[in-house]
Amino acid sequence: xxxxxxxxxxxxxxxxxxxxxxxxxxxxxxxxxxxxxxxxxxxxxxxxxxxxxxxxxxxxxxxxxxxxxxxxxxxxxxxxxxxxxxxxxxxxxxxxxxxxxxxxxxxxxxxxxxxxxxxxxxxxxxxxxxxxxxxxxxxxxxxxxxxxxxxxxxxxxxxxxxxxxxxxxxxxxxxxxxxxxxxxxxxxxxxxxxxxxxxxxxxxxxxxxxxxxxxxxxxxxxxxxxxxxxxxxxxxxxxxxxxxxxxxxxxxxxxxxxxxxxxxxxxxxxxxxxxxxxxxxxxxxxxxxxxxxxxxxxxxxxxxxxxxxxxxxxxxxxxxxxxxxxxxxxxxxxxxxxxxxxxxxxxxxxxxxxxxxxxxxxxxxxxxxxxxxxxxxxxxxxxxxxxxxxxxxxxxxxxxxxxxxxxxxxxxxxxxxxxxxxxxxxxxxxxxxxxxxxxxxxxxxxxxxxxxxxxxxxxxxxxxxxxxxxxxxxxxxxxxxxxxxxxxxxxxxxxxxxxxxxxxxxxxxxxxxxxxxxxxxxxxxxxxxxxxxxxxxxxxxxxx
Amino acid sequence: xxxxxxxxxxxxxxxxxxxxxxxxxxxxxxxxxxxxxxxxxxxxxxxxxxxxxxxxxxxxxxxxxxxxxxxxxxxxxxxxxxxxxxxxxxxxxxxxxxxxxxxx
Ligand SMILES: [Cu+2]
Numbered sequence: 001x002x003x004x005x006x007x008x009x010x011x012x013x014x015x016x017x018x019x020x021x022x023x024x025x026x027x028x029x030x031x032x033x034x035x036x037x038x039x040x041x042x043x044x045x046x047x048x049x050x051x052x053x054x055x056x057x058x059x060x061x062x063x064x065x066x067x068x069x070x071x072x073x074x075x076x077x078x079x080x081x082x083x084x085x086x087x088x089x090x091x092x093x094x095x096x097x098x099x100x101x102x103x104x105x106x107x108x109x110x111x112x113x114x115x116x117x118x119x120x121x122x123x124x125x126x127x128x129x130x131x132x133x134x135x136x137x138x139x140x141x142x143x144x145x146x147x148x149x150x151x152x153x154x155x156x157x158x159x160x161x162x163x164x165x166x167x168x169x170x171x172x173x174x175x176x177x178x179x180x181x182x183x184x185x186x187x188x189x190x191x192x193x194x195x196x197x198x199x200x201x202x203x204x205x206x207x208x209x210x211x212x213x214x215x216x217x218x219x220x221x222x223x224x225x226x227x228x229x230x231x232x233x234x235x236x237x238x239x240x241x242x243x244x245x246x247x248x249x250x251x252x253x254x255x256x257x258x259x260x261x262x263x264x265x266x267x268x269x270x271x272x273x274x275x276x277x278x279x280x281x282x283x284x285x286x287x288x289x290x291x292x293x294x295x296x297x298x299x300x301x302x303x304x305x306x307x308x309x310x311x312x313x314x315x316x317x318x319x320x321x322x323x324x325x326x327x328x329x330x331x332x333x334x335x336x337x338x339x340x341x342x343x344x345x346x347x348x349x350x351x352x353x354x355x356x357x358x359x360x361x362x363x364x365x366x367x368x369x370x371x372x373x374x375x376x377x378x379x380x381x382x383x384x385x386x387x388x389x390x391x392x393x394x395x396x397x398x399x400x401x402x403x404x405x406x407x408x409x410x411x412x413x414x415x416x417x418x419x420x421x422x423x424x425x426x427x428x429x430x431x432x433x434x435x436x437x438x439x440x441x442x443x444x445x446x447x448x449x450x451x452x453x454x455x456x457x458x459x460x461x462x463x464x465x466x467x468x469x470x471x472x473x474x475x476x477x478x479x480x481x482x483x484x485x486x487x488x489x490x491x492x493x494x495x496x497x498x499x500x501x502x503x504x505x506x507x508x509x510x511x512x513x514x515x516x517x518x519x520x521x522x523x524x525x526x527x528x529x530x531x532x533x534x535x536x537x538x539x540x541x542x543x544x
Numbered sequence: 545x546x547x548x549x550x551x552x553x554x555x556x557x558x559x560x561x562x563x564x565x566x567x568x569x570x571x572x573x574x575x576x577x578x579x580x581x582x583x584x585x586x587x588x589x590x591x592x593x594x595x596x597x598x599x600x601x602x603x604x605x606x607x608x609x610x611x612x613x614x615x616x617x618x619x620x621x622x623x624x625x626x627x628x629x630x631x632x633x634x635x636x637x638x639x640x641x642x643x644x645x646x647x648x
Contacts, residue, residue: 314638
């Protein structure tokens with residue numbers, strides 16, 4: 001591993017990682033940086049469980065016959081894969097790990113506004129996760145992560161209530177995290193740090209927090225109503241009790257569509273940091289990107305019924321929701337075009353975070369454009385509940401959100417741990433993940449378009465070639481995820497010490513030591529300029 | 545009204561007592577209304593009283609009346625989002641029958 005002289009440095013004697021020792025100093029910490037690391041450990045564990053389910057699903061689908069699992073088992077597998085990955089990995093991923101670590105530092109504060117509430121939300125999150133795993137171990141759930149009624153309230157004999165309760169509790173952890181971020185960004189900015197000097201990562205997490213606060217309560221209430229119908233037989237969704245099953249879908253998707261933006265907005269924030277950093281250029285259209293984050297948060301709430309076009313809803317309402325869904329493409333495209341314009345004439349370096357960011361831009365664009373196709377009523381009727389949908393949302397969530405998460409982790413890892421990871425292996429892993437992802441999910445677009453439905457453990461033999469491709473891709477993808485796990489852990493012990501600014505970029509977080517002291521800055525910072533100020537003189541001095 | 549630097553304004557106990565009494569009276573009114581069949585007005589009366597009670601709790605017990613201007617803005621945003629949920633859902637419920645049900 002070759003490191004440039006500017007990348008390595010001498011670590012500070014005392015920093016947040018060695019200021020205190022012992023398990024108690026971690027489990028009772030109120031330091032946002034340590035809580036970020038606690039979240040990192042938790043979500044990595046939940047990701048492993050969700051990933052294991054994915055492995056089993058792809059193994060079953062390698063052959064057309066349902067030979068490995070019974071259909072009942074298969075139902076439980078894809079349900080738990082979705083629940084684990086969405087509620088216990090993707091939603092907390094960037095906000096609770098990178099956001100927790102970086103927001104106070106990026107606004108020049110000592111900690112979040114409510115440090116104890118922050119620790120409390122981590123405990124809530126783990127209780128929720130363990131509750132859900134308990135349900136999984138005791139037989140699981142077979143409703144799909146969407147819990148559609150009346151199947152979930154009347155017919156399913158699985159642990160619907162326990163799982164719903166787990167998600168209910170996890171929701172409170174989301175709400176508290178969102179609240180903490182909003183108050184911190186409003187009240188704790190350093191002197192001179194106006195709204196339009198905030199890094200775009202902070203803007204995107206501000207928009208995400210608004211969704212946490214405004215959307216999550218609706219999911220919580222919906223799950224309570226589901227429990228009330230299942231346990232007490234109160235007719236809300238079940239038509240035989242006088243309810244309306246589409247009401248459940250309205251309420252569920254009112255949260256769960258915006259949840260997509262909870263996953264992808266933070267990743268966009270990460271990309272908005274990485275692209276100017278590795279193009280050595282001021283970001284193009286700062287205000288447009290900032291406003292586009294808020295616009296996505298708001299518009300995300302107006303489109304939910306595009307999940308219900310074939311469910312029997314009014315065709316007139318469907319037309320309205322179809323048109324509104326297409327509006328979402330506007331702020332999304334604003335961002336993609338602005339990142340591209342930032343790259344134009346930049347001096348680009350192909351470091352690992354940049355590889356992930358570029359991967360994000362391409363894959364998110366694919367996911368977004370197929371989303372516009374799906375918003376079209378006619379196409380949606382054709383491909384509804386097929387693998388086309390599966391491919392579409394995995395391009396957004398895996399190709400988008402996870403690429404952003406890994407990009408951010410690679411970008412800030414030297415700051416978080418004070419250690420450098422191997423450049424060669426990290427670049428290899430970024431490419432293995434990109435290739436593995438596309439080999440896994442691109443064939444699913446074709447499968448879906450040809451009519452292979454989702455959520456079945458067997459399929460007609462003519463679909464086998466594409467399914468084997470997909471399963472093979474998943475193996476590559478799995479290897480791609482294992483490589484960073486290995487070298488990140490390796491780096492904590494054997495990595496070289498990172499300097500305070502190993503990438504040579506601008507931003508408050510790079511002005512403190514790596515790792516930062518417990519109070520984040522030796523002296524409270526005063527901000528005198530905007531983010532992404534890469535002046536020409538610096539470029540010349542840098543030799544770029 | 546005095547203001548503490550860290551805890552916000554001190555609200556006289558009398559205000560809390562008055563609000564509590566109002567909530568009790570409104571609860572009694574809800575119960576009383578339940579014994580009279582007001583026809584289509586049943587829901588209107590029950591939901592109207594409930595909304596009034598919620599408003600009292602939010603304004604006084606939750607201190608929204610005494611906060612900075614940002615606090616009422618946050619509350620209004622929450623209510624506005626509820627309006628979005630109901631209004632856009634109604635686009636479905638109000639027009640679902642226009643074409644009739646296929647096959648029936
Ligand atoms: Cu959606």
